Amino acid sequence: MSTVPDTAVPQDDTTRYLCAAAHVDFRYADAAIREFVVEPTRPVPPSPGFQPANVLVEAIASRTRRKYRDGALAVLAGLFIWLAWGTWLLYGWLIVGVAAAIPSMLVAAGKSGTGTGTKLATAARTRKAGGVIAVIVGILLIGSLASGALQGAFGSSSRDRYYYDDVYPYEPPAQLWPYALIPLVLIGVVLILDRLFVWNVLRTRFGYGTRNRPPAGPTDAEEQLLAVSPRRFLGNLDRYRTPAPQTAGGAPLIVHRGYNPFVGAGLHREPWSMALPLEKLSQDTKPDGSPFDELTTISLYDRVREAMSALQASNALSPDQRLRSLKIIDAVYASASELIDHLPDSTTDLYLSHVDFPPNSTLPATEVAALRRQPREWARYYLCFQVETWDRDLVMSSFLHAAVDETTLYLEWTPCVLPPVREEYRAVDKLNSNIAVPLGQALLRWVKLPASILGRTVHTLGLIRPLRREREIINPDAYGTLRTLREMAAANEVPNYFQLVDIERYEKIMHSRLIPAISRILRDSGYSPATFERQAEMVVNNDVTIEHNFGAFNVGGKVSGDMSGATVRAGAEK
Structure with missing residues (x-):
């Protein structure tokens, strides 16, 4: 078991929130296991800012x-149902429990319809309410039929059915419903112990008071539960403890599945691209008399990197001098489905050495240089500029892809934003120290248990299995990542006005360096920057106002909406 050394730094807020989310939201925990634990060939995506x-x-x-x-x-x-069958105790509990669960079901239906229009939200609520009513009617109908059948089997007739004859009397069964109170009470005990355990874990390990203390070793803290957990889950954890090896001059390789290649960056925000004809200047040399530079894709990337790196010396442009921590990253993004399709290619070994192992975490320098000069349809090099702000709670990433030949310059710029962690996961900072809170939660769950017992039974019997593998068929979904743990926990919108304006700030600052840098590169290479500057002006001036965020962020599908004129798109999970 791992331990935490005395020199361990205090745990970061993002890790606290995501660990708490695993206990607060079962859907998040199961999605994390399904995405990262059960597939031994799925790559480990970059995860800056948390463990x-x-x-x-x-x-x-x-x-x-x-x-x-x-x-x-x-x-x-x-x-309990067997002992209390046909009695007022059973039917009363069922009716009260389902009725108590209806408000929370309607709230959940309303949340599921948020942002999709009033009609869809109303339809979702109607379906939930209809399902609840159907459950109540079904339970009462089955109970009535069963009760009638029992009365028909054991009821009195001209001859007493409880006696075969005078010698062998058959006594009527004793009333069992009082014994039904025993499992009913035990249900409450189980729920109370569970809520007290979760409440204690959230407060003592992930609460606000723990933020300045070194974190406990996770395998030590959960040793008892891990001892009875599936071995196949635990076997894949070592890959996430060991940092990916780095090669000199190489670049990280991110293999994705689905629509969005920029795994971990969040949601797209107003991307643009342009293809420009290169027009020669009338001069033969630079103004200082030196010869023009050669314009290549490699030189363009290097000059842009140099210009953007000047932001790392900025003192006043960004709050708390966040630009001084600007990351400039080389990265290659590849499609899992296309990678599998190109397995016969000799160069594919650089990406996937064997189908029984995950894709390589890095590419060698030679392949990165080759992709810079000539991208593949299924693998692209990007120069990434990343700023982590608001204590790593808000991340702005921008991706540049370029291509140059003798006549044309192609530019592609994709800004992305990773919103903060959801508010319900951050509520661990506000946990009440009053023990009556978890007791009240347990009591409410005890009352509503009839409405959730079917789901709990399915959950008990359900398994999270790896993707089905057919003989001689390779499933590409086993080799690509859809979202990171941080993206799974991201909010649908930016909740803070200052965070919203900071998104605008960093995007405009990036543009203020990128566009003049490319203009200088064109001019120093003997080409007119006029066409580029005209198109760039249209991009920059497309939106100069700050509008309210109406929830354009939506990780569920391709969505357009107002976020300072941004268009947000994300691929639906496959």
């Missing part, structure tokens, strides 16, 4: 705890 191994350990422990809890509740609920 993915810690989050995955908590997700596994949370799922294990929930399966044992829900299994116990399913058994106790089945015993």
Whole structure:
């Protein structure tokens, strides 16, 4: 088991929130396991700003705890139903429980319809309410039929059915419903113990008071739950503890599946591209008499990097001097499906050495240089500029791709924003120290158990399995990443006005360096920058006002909406 050394730094807020999310939201925990743990060939995506191994350990422990809890509740609920069948105790509990669950179901339906229009939200609420009513009617109907059948089988007739004859009397069964109170009470005990355990974990390990303390070793803190967790889950955790090896002159390789190649960067924000004819200047030399520079794709990338790196010396342009920590990263993005399609190619070994292993985490310098000069249809080199702001809670990333020949310059600029962690996951900072809170939550869950017992039973029996593998068929989804743990926990919108204007600030600052740099590169290479500057002016002046954020961020699909005129697009999960 791993331990944390005495020199460990205090745990960062993002890791705290994501670890807490694994215990607060079972959907997040299961999605994290499904995405990163069960597929041994899925690559480890870049995860700046938090510790993915810690989050995955908590997700596994949370799922294990929930399966044992829900299994116990399913058994106790089945015993209660058997003992209380046909009595007022059973029907009363069912009706009260489902009725108590209706408000929360309607709220959940309203959230699922948010941002999709009033009609869709209303339809979602109607479906939820209809489902609840159908459950109540079905339970009452089945109970009535069963009760009638029992009365028909054991009811009185001209001859007493409880006696075969005078010698062998058959006594009527004793009333069992009082014994049904025992499993009913035990259900409450299980729920209370579970809520107290989660409440204690959230407060003592991930609460606000723990932010200045070194984190406990996750495998030590969850040792008991991990001991009864599936071995196949734990076997893949080591990949997330070991940093990816770096090669001199190489670049990280990100293999993705789905629409969005920029895994970890969040959502696209107003990307643009342009193809420009290169027009020679009338002069034969630079103004100082020196010969013009040669314009190549490599030289353009190098000159842009040099110009943008000047922002790292800025003192006043950004709040808290965040630009001084500007990251300039070389990266290659490849499609998993196309990578598998090109396995017969000799160069594919640089990306995927064997189908039984994940894609390589880095590419050698020779392949990176080749992609700079000549991109592949399924693999592209990008120069990335990344700023982590608001204590790493808001991340701005911009990706530049370029291509140059003797007559044309092609430029592609894709800014992305990773919104803050969802508010419900940050609520761990506001946990009440009053023990009555988890007790009240347990009581409410006890009352609403009839509405959730079917889902709990399915959860107990359900398994998270690797993708199905057919003989001689390779599933490309096993080799590509869709989203990072941080993206799974991202909010749908930026909740803070200052954060919104900071997105505008960094985007405009990037443009203020990029566009003059390319103009100088063209001029120093003997080409007129006039056409580029005209098109760039249209891009920059496309939106000069700051508008309210109406929730354009949506990780569920391709969406357009107002976020200072931005167009936000994200691929739907496959």
